[in-house]
Amino acid sequence: MNPAGNNIVPPAGRALPRASDALPWALVTPALGWTLLFFVLPFIAMGFSSLTAHEGGGFTLSNYSQFFTNPSYWQAMVNSLEVTAIVTVVSVLLAYPFAWILAEQVPERWQRLALMLAVLPFWTSYVVRSYSWLLVLAQNGVINRALTGSGLVSEPLQLANTRLATVTGFVHFFVMLLTLTIFANLKQLSPSYRKAAADLGAGPVRTFLHVILPLTLPGIMVGAFLTFVLCIGDYITPQILGGNNELLMPQLVMMQIGRRGDFPLASALSIILMAVVTVAYLACARWLKIERA
């Protein structure tokens, strides 16, 4: 703490001689106002709504107690957590070696192109991408045609409208996302770590397990957390690919609005979903902090 140091570079704001006090507020107020009016206020409205009865109004906790007493609502949360966990683990396991290959085996000048190619399908419409998987997985789709055509199976397999289809669609999306985050993390590692490990006599496997992997763990955790958040809150992929064989939480929320117009219950379920994400965030943040210390 050097008091003189504060004076070397004056804070940006004080460098503006003619700025009246009203100007900075005039600049930031529209954005803040928009966020308060169309993000915070709706959230408060949703909180109130979740405490009212669907018919007749009046305050009640029944929307929340329904979640804990109705086994099919519970089951949706269990399904969501299971699918999200499978997707996160499979995506990390698939993306890590891929990101490593892009970062280590591909010549430097091709890396940008290789990465751009890897995330190109990222930019197809999300709805369309799930539908495309249907073309691949359907009863008479590409995979089943290939399997029956080559005589490997006699009857087409039931691939669409299953949990497998939902997981495949999700993994497809998150492999691209995780490849980006892990690749960035691997590129940030200084090559001197690897040299130092080699100088100390570690083989490539030991270097990877004891040096590279622990150093990229924070990046993996950030990517995995992002996967968790986006996966558990997504409606499109499970609705298109999973069919209605098992419901996930977002599907349950949308069902309350679409079929029954039950905003209070939908609000309560959304808030429970958000609470789960917040718990995951707190768990993750704490874990990350311990890792860094």
Place this chain on the structure above:
Amino acid sequence: MRQIVRAASLVYALAVYGFIFLPVVVLVLFSLQATSFPIPPFTGPSLRWYEVVLSDTRLTSALVNSLLVASISSATAVTLGFLSAWGFARFVLPGSSLLRGLITLPLTVSYLIIGMGLLVLFNWAGVPKSLLAAGIGHVVINLPLCFAIIYSQMGDHQINIERAARDLGAPEWKVLLLITVPVMAPAIFAGFFLSMTFSWDEFVISFLLTRFDTTLPVEIWNLLRSGLNPKTNAVGSLVFAVSIVLVVLFELTLLRRRRT
């Protein structure tokens, strides 16, 4: 050993590329299908499904709606994002980091919940479902992105240019319009094009907040009820093409920024 690793890497990388590209290739390939089912064997090539899509007024008006909502909401998001980024980067405000946190907060909440909240609020306030309502939601999700991109690009060298302009007698609005906006143009365009891609592709908020006039992802969703259909493949391929154009524009503006 090295050779084995290289060979295994190549096989693995090709397998992952195959997995990533499989659905997109199938989509585009069967959009060129001549017959009525987008399934093997491939009977194309034919552009007839593109003709069907482009003469379908529901789809073309949804496409126009999507472009309108995307461009207007992105312009709004980038304007609000730019003004606030300038305000936070150039002035000392009380509670500045807290307020910046508030602006970026919507990034951490799923689109479904943002849409739900707006639906409940608009329902109470008696605001009818419309493209405007959906557009408001798109600004909510894109404002934090625009703000973050532009705020991160507000460097110190720009302060000096602005100071020089002030010393030469320029009023604040002239500094903003004639100095800061041109200097920040690459970041502003990058934010704009990125929001365009997100708004153009956004489904859940539009689905919840529009009724009769709606956006293309919602129309595509409605098409899916008719099962596998080459028309859906064709419209999906068109959406892909537009997204790629937007991403390339985003990349180009970002690259321009890096060179300066």
